[in-house]
Amino acid sequence: MSAEYLNRLYRDALSGDLTAQTALFDYLSARFRLFVRHRVWNSVDAEDVVQEALVTICREYKTLEITTSFAAWAYKVLDFRVLAYVRSRKNIETRTVEGADGLDGLPAPAVDSDLQHRLLACLQRICGLNRRYGRALTLHAQGYDTTEICRRIEIKENTFYSLLHRGRAMLQHCLETGEIK
Amino acid sequence: MSECSRKDLAELIHAYELGLLSDEKRAEVEMHLLECDDCFGSAQKTAEASRLLKFHPETRDQVRALRIEHSSVAEPIGRRGISWRWAVPSLVTVAVLLVLVLKDWRVDIRPRETVVAAENRVIVLPFNDLVQPVDSCRFGSIIAGLLVTSLSESHNLSVVSSQYVSDLLAQQHISPSGQSADASTTMAIARHAGAQWMVTGTVTQLRPELTINAELVEVATGTVKLAVQGKGAGDSALFTAGDRLAARIKTALLPSAPASGIRDRAIAEITTGSPEACQEYMRGIDLWQRMYIDEAGPHFRRAIALDSTFAMPYYYLSMLAVGAERLALNRLAMKFIDRAGTRDGYLIRSRSAFLDGNLDEGIRILSAFVTRYPDDKQPLLQLARVEYTLGRYDSALSHLQTAIFLDSSYAEAYNLLAYTFDRMGDFDDALRASDRYVALAPNDANPYDSRAQLYALNGRPDKAIEAYRQALAIKPDFFSSLAYLGIMYIFNRNYSEAESCFVALAGSLAPSSEASSRLYLAYIPAYAGKFEKALTLLKQYEAQDSVAQAISSLSFKRHFEAICLEADGRPVEAVTAMERCLAAGPTDIGDSYRRKTYLIHLLVKVGEIEKARRLTSELKHVLDSSGVSQAPYWCALGALAAADGQVDSSVYWYSRAAEMGDQFYDRLMAGRAYLRVGKLADAVSTFELLLSRYTSPRMFWCPESVKLHYYLGQAYERSNWNDRALRQYELFLDIWKNADSGIAERDDALQRVQRLQQQP
Numbered sequence: 001m002s003a004e005y006l007n008r009l010y011r012d013a014l015s016g017d018l019t020a021q022t023a024l025f026d027y028l029s030a031r032f033r034l035f036v037r038h039r040v041w042n043s044v045d046a047e048d049v050v051q052e053a054l055v056t057i058c059r060e061y062k063t064l065e066i067t068t069s070f071a072a073w074a075y076k077v078l079d080f081r082v083l084a085y086v087r088s089r090k091n092i093e094t095r096t097v098e099g100a101d102g103l104d105g106l107p108a109p110a111v112d113s114d115l116q117h118r119l120l121a122c123l124q125r126i127c128g129l130n131r132r133y134g135r136a137l138t139l140h141a142q143g144y145d146t147t148e149i150c151r152r153i154e155i156k157e158n159t160f161y162s163l164l165h166r167g168r169a170m171l172q173h174c175l176e177t178g179e180i181k
Numbered sequence: 182m183s184e185c186s187r188k189d190l191a192e193l194i195h196a197y198e199l200g201l202l203s204d205e206k207r208a209e210v211e212m213h214l215l216e217c218d219d220c221f222g223s224a225q226k227t228a229e230a231s232r233l234l235k236f237h238p239e240t241r242d243q244v245r246a247l248r249i250e251h252s253s254v255a256e257p258i259g260r261r262g263i264s265w266r267w268a269v270p271s272l273v274t275v276a277v278l279l280v281l282v283l284k285d286w287r288v289d290i291r292p293r294e295t296v297v298a299a300e301n302r303v304i305v306l307p308f309n310d311l312v313q314p315v316d317s318c319r320f321g322s323i324i325a326g327l328l329v330t331s332l333s334e335s336h337n338l339s340v341v342s343s344q345y346v347s348d349l350l351a352q353q354h355i356s357p358s359g360q361s362a363d364a365s366t367t368m369a370i371a372r373h374a375g376a377q378w379m380v381t382g383t384v385t386q387l388r389p390e391l392t393i394n395a396e397l398v399e400v401a402t403g404t405v406k407l408a409v410q411g412k413g414a415g416d417s418a419l420f421t422a423g424d425r426l427a428a429r430i431k432t433a434l435l436p437s438a439p440a441s442g443i444r445d446r447a448i449a450e451i452t453t454g455s456p457e458a459c460q461e462y463m464r465g466i467d468l469w470q471r472m473y474i475d476e477a478g479p480h481f482r483r484a485i486a487l488d489s490t491f492a493m494p495y496y497y498l499s500m501l502a503v504g505a506e507r508l509a510l511n512r513l514a515m516k517f518i519d520r521a522g523t524r525d526g527y528l529i530r531s532r533s534a535f536l537d538g539n540l541d542e543g544i545r546i547l548s549a550f551v552t553r554y555p556d557d558k559q560p561l562l563q564l565a566r567v568e569y570t571l572g573r574y575d576s577a578l579s580h581l582q583t584a585i586f587l588d589s590s591y592a593e594a595y596n597l598l599a600y601t602f603d604r605m606g607d608f609d610d611a612l613r614a615s616d617r618y619v620a621l622a623p624n625d626a627n628p629y630d631s632r633a634q635l636y637a638l639n640g641r642p643d644k645a646i647e648a649y650r651q652a653l654a655i656k657p658d659f660f661s662s663l664a665y666l667g668i669m670y671i672f673n674r675n676y677s678e679a680e681s682c683f684v685a686l687a688g689s690l691a692p693s694s695e696a697s698s699r700l701y702l703a704y705i706p707a708y709a710g711k712f713e714k715a716l717t718l719l720k721q722y723e724a725q726d727s728v729a730q731a732i733s734s735l736s737f738k739r740h741f742e743a744i745c746l747e748a749d750g751r752p753v754e755a756v757t758a759m760e761r762c763l764a765a766g767p768t769d770i771g772d773s774y775r776r777k778t779y780l781i782h783l784l785v786k787v788g789e790i791e792k793a794r795r796l797t798s799e800l801k802h803v804l805d806s807s808g809v810s811q812a813p814y815w816c817a818l819g820a821l822a823a824a825d826g827q828v829d830s831s832v833y834w835y836s837r838a839a840e841m842g843d844q845f846y847d848r849l850m851a852g853r854a855y856l857r858v859g860k861l862a863d864a865v866s867t868f869e870l871l872l873s874r875y876t877s878p879r880m881f882w883c884p885e886s887v888k889l890h891y892y893l894g895q896a897y898e899r900s901n902w903n904d905r906a907l908r909q910y911e912l913f914l915d916i917w918k919n920a921d922s923g924i925a926e927r928d929d930a931l932q933r934v935q936r937l938q939q940q941p
Contacts, residue, residue: 075211165191
């Protein structure tokens with residue numbers, strides 16, 4: 001699929017094709033969910049952000065004349081929602097008085113312990129084979145950014161991305177099959 | 182599904198998933214994911230795993246702890262078996278040395294995955310002081326500390342050490358008094374420590390009767406097994422109340438314990454009878470555990486002033502002292518060892534054995550400590566320090582692994598681990614351990630100071646300066662960082678900054694800081710080749726040391742004076758200065774051996790061979806009888822062999838000494854010997870290694886440190902690496918561009934540069 005496909009769905013939806021509209025929002029919600037969950041740890045909050053963005057798009061896409069790319073516009077809407085969320089979290093974190101609704105004290109999201117176990121087991125094995133990938137991951141876990149990691153393992157940024165790409169392919173295979181390729 | 186047409190963006194997906202892209206690149210990748218089914222499908226498959234890697238603290242902790250196997254890369258010369266710390270001519274580092282000793286730390290970082298509550302393992306948390314909520318006296322902590330000491334006497338209980346409790350509180354950002362800890366946090370701490378039982382309590386009344394309420398809680402269920410009140414009146418109220426509480430807790434936990442026939446010793450019998458002394462001691466311990474050892478000293482001294490029979494303050498003070506004072510303080514700790522608990526008794530006796538040179542006995546005592554208290558990480562760290570000091574890094578690593586297994590957040594262990602990795606030639610893992618140390622104690626200066634030293638030892642002075650500055654931002658008067666930052670500035674030839682560091686150092690709380698500062702100030706002109714000025718300063722400073730009775734410092738200054746005199750072409754005067762240095766008074770035994778070696782070198786240089794032989798025989802005799810390393814003797818033999826024209830023997834003895842202990846002087850002499858006999862590859866590698874290390878011993882030998890460029894230049898020139906040689910000569914001449922006139926090496930280097938520049 002491509003931007004053209006998305007723009008076609010958008011045009012069909014504009015013209016009143018409900019099937020196209022449903023397909024359009026299904027398409028967006030799956031991707032938006034992925035994007036937001038990479039930026040927001042709390043799953044409930046992440047879903048809220050996605051829904052808010054979709055509601056905004058649903059409300060406004062028929063009223064706006066989008067001359068360039070519907071995908072780019074929709075993505076921008078989502079990006080603004082995420083930024084708004086991040087800003088609101090910062091405000092909460094800087095508050096000295098506990099939230100009246102007590103929601104700030106909600107327990108951290110539950111994790112899939114089986115996935116966690118498999119992930120660590122795979123990483124342990126992959127790191128034995130691909131030490132630089134392991135080193136990059138441990139540095140990432142220590143909070144280092146790309147520049148610092150590259151400096152520490154003495155590689156260029158593009159090499160670093162390739163390194164991560166190869167490591168990820170091994171990780172994906174291991175998570176799916178339990179084996180190292 | 183269509184195949185991705187943007188491989189460049191597909192390659193960024195994992196970096197995107199981990200949050201390692203700039204906002205701009207992230208948006209580009211997300212726009213691509215919005216349009217590309219292939220990449221989107223792939224990203225979905227790893228989405229949850231990536232989220233764990235990016236967000237989940239526990240997963241990130243475990244990733245940090247992943248063991249990355251290391252290939253057996255050939256080890257650089259001299260990285261194994263070093264003990265540069267001990268070569269630090271230190272007054273220079275009376276305290277620095279100690280910091281280093283204390284900082285002693287490979288991680289197979291495998292934090293204990295499942296903490297299982299050990300049977301009858303008890304944790305005592307600081308009591309809440311309801312009478313003085315601010316608790317400036319730290320009364321609640323003192324009571325907890327006393328209970329730990331008393332309960333630890335029981336063979337049937339395993340009591341979590343006060344240090345571990347303090348570490349756990351610090352990790353939770355709770356003050357050492359534990360005042361801000363809520364119930365759920367205290368339970369979490371108890372579980373983390375693997376305790377079956379937790380003792381908490383409150384101080385409810387101070388007068389007329391001290392009243393303390395304590396609860397014994399089963400950690401797994403939260404059930405209160407015992408609620409008890411301890412009371413005491415008068416001067417000994419604290420100890421009486423503590424004894425009563427301890428007795429009730431022991432009875433509750435060990436109702437059917439067989440009577441040993443030995444009366445439980447009262448708390449006052451195994452600590453101090455003075456509440457004030459106890460308070461001072463606890464304050465000292467708190468500072469000590471955070472590596473602010475110089476600040477801890479005054480508290481220990483006040484504790485002794487209040488109770489001269491209190492053993493443990495003597496023990497800690499002996500670690501702060503040098504030379505005869507150290508031995509005297511340790512003897513006092515031994516004298517009053519009956520006034521220490523079993524746990525502390527092991528510490529005192531092992532240290533005493535080490536100071537007597539009886540290493541095997543010291544290790545045996547520490548091993549017994551581990552057997553008696555298998556869950557106590559402290560003796561493991563002590564054992565690791567000993568093994569590290571002896572250059573047995575694998576053993577040190579093993580002890581550290583066990584300590585970290587017991588407490589995956591043991592900051593001090595990570596500190597030593599970083600140094601151990603570095604000695605094993607694994608700088609990457611050293612930095613990893615150092616990072617962990619920083620993460621565990623981000624508000625302490627010492628983690629940054631340690632990291633700076635790692636950088637300095639691995640040829641990165643600029644990074645070292647940066648890290649020292651971070652340490653000083655946290656604690657502006659941190660002795661070690663101020664001293665070493667000044668030294669780094671000298672290496673960078675930023676003499677004004679160096680001077681300001683040393684001036685600031687004079688005001689630090691460390692013992693003899695003024696005297697140390699004066700020695701460091703003399704380094705500045707000496708490093709620039711202005712020996713006359715350095716010697717003038719030294720004369721003035723030596724007079725001040727004599728008045729201040731700073732004997733140890735005086736010895737170092739006379740030693741440094743001899744080094745400057747030799748560099749200034751006055752070896753006869755250098756001999757006199759060294760003889761005066763050795764006559765100055767008692768200092769560390771190790772230093773006196775080293776000084777004799779240098780004196781022998783000077784005697785050979787002025788032609789007093791027979792005297793040098795006699796001194797060498799005496800040195801051999803002393804080293805044999807004390808059972809310490811023979812490296813100083815081998816170095817002396819190297820000098821004598823050179824005097825006899827036996828150049829190969831000279832190389833043999835010097836290289837043997839250099840490989841033994843990795844002292845700057847030994848390695849320097851080995852390098853010079855290699856150069857003399859034309860072993861150019863060895864000479865190059867030795868000089869390159871020495872130049873890659875920015876250490877305090879290298880600065881102490883600063884004329885030779887600068888001349889390393891000249892020596893390396895010669896080694897390169899004779900190897901026909903003329904461009905490299907030229908570079909080294911130029912560096913050498915640049916450092917000494919304003920040096921005193923008449924320095925032979927400088928004149929020779931000028932001629933060599935001219936000659937090399939004229940060559941096609």
